[in-house]
Amino acid sequence: MRREFLILCLFLFIMGCTSPLSVNYTIKPEHPFRYPEPIRISFTSFADKRDVENPRLIGRIDATVFDMTGSHLILDKEPSIPLKDAFEKEFSHAGFVVVHEPSDADIVIDGEIRRFRYDIGPRDEIEIELYLRFLKGKTGEVIWSGVVRERDDRYAGVMGNTRKSMEGYIISTISKVTARTLKEVIPRIEEVFSGKDTTEQKAQGYGRIVIKTVPPRARVYLDGVYYGLTPFTMDKEPGIYELTIRLDGFVDEKEKIGVRRDHTTEIEITLKKK
Numbered sequence: 001m002r003r004e005f006l007i008l009c010l011f012l013f014i015m016g017c018t019s020p021l022s023v024n025y026t027i028k029p030e031h032p033f034r035y036p037e038p039i040r041i042s043f044t045s046f047a048d049k050r051d052v053e054n055p056r057l058i059g060r061i062d063a064t065v066f067d068m069t070g071s072h073l074i075l076d077k078e079p080s081i082p083l084k085d086a087f088e089k090e091f092s093h094a095g096f097v098v099v100h101e102p103s104d105a106d107i108v109i110d111g112e113i114r115r116f117r118y119d120i121g122p123r124d125e126i127e128i129e130l131y132l133r134f135l136k137g138k139t140g141e142v143i144w145s146g147v148v149r150e151r152d153d154r155y156a157g158v159m160g161n162t163r164k165s166m167e168g169y170i171i172s173t174i175s176k177v178t179a180r181t182l183k184e185v186i187p188r189i190e191e192v193f194s195g196k197d198t199t200e201q202k203a204q205g206y207g208r209i210v211i212k213t214v215p216p217r218a219r220v221y222l223d224g225v226y227y228g229l230t231p232f233t234m235d236k237e238p239g240i241y242e243l244t245i246r247l248d249g250f251v252d253e254k255e256k257i258g259v260r261r262d263h264t265t266e267i268e269i270t271l272k273k274k
Contacts, residue, residue: 021163027089028175040097042102046113047080047223057072058079059072066161079116083113090175090178104137107189110132110133113130115127118169120156122155123153127150128151129149132146132181135227140231141233142234143192205262206238206261207236207238207262208265210231210265211232212266212269218230222244223241240256241258251272251273251274
């Protein structure tokens with residue numbers, strides 16, 4: 001009986017060593033930012049723009065990890081999932097009201113994952129870079145947009161890494177990214193929602209998209225990602241995008257649109273009833 005128990009324990013240990021790494025984000029009790037008004041926000045999915053075949057692959061393992069085998073560091077979920085979870089928890093903790101329907105939100109936030117890398121070696125190296133957009137929920141106007149990046153390295157110690165230490169390092173780095181985002185965006189949100197916004201922010205190096213529909217309040221999707229309701233204005237990186245317009249009771253409109261640097265692309269669409 002004791003032999004079977006030992007074999008089972010060994011089997012479970014080996015299975016644990018070969019399984020992907022889990023990242024379960026937790027927030028710290030203290031928080032340096034607190035927004036006083038109940039602004040409703042909604043996070044759409046983070047689009048993964050990394051050039052990787054397996055989105056769950058985030059780095060190499062070139063040093064000993066006590067409870068993990070293999071040469072590749074793989075998460076049990078795509079990075080967009082723990083990132084969205086972290087942003088929702090941190091913004092909720094900062095006093096915002098997180099809603100799941102973008103149409104119910106005062107602010108809609110989406111983003112792109114440009115880097116999410118964690119290499120285990122003599123010195124661990126980690127890097128997370130996101131491009132984020134904060135849009136007015138009703139109009140789609142850009143409140144704030146920018147790149148948030150955190151890069152760090154560390155010596156894991158004589159005993160090396162464990163799953164728990166690696167998870168903690170990822171969580172700590174994500175926490176720095178969310179804190180930096182809050183620090184950047186809260187003054188802008190206060191400016192916009194206090195009625196003191198007298199200037200229109202325009203992202204440098206981007207083109208502007210202006211979309212109007214008849215009837216209004218149609219949902220706007222670019223490359224399958226929801227951005228807001230018409231009338232809609234936002235700044236976007238130059239390129240070709242697939243625009244989809246949806247409104248209940250009307251036929252979906254789809255077309256390719258081009259965005260040029262420092263130019264405005266204006267689109268007017270009259271929707272057809274089903």
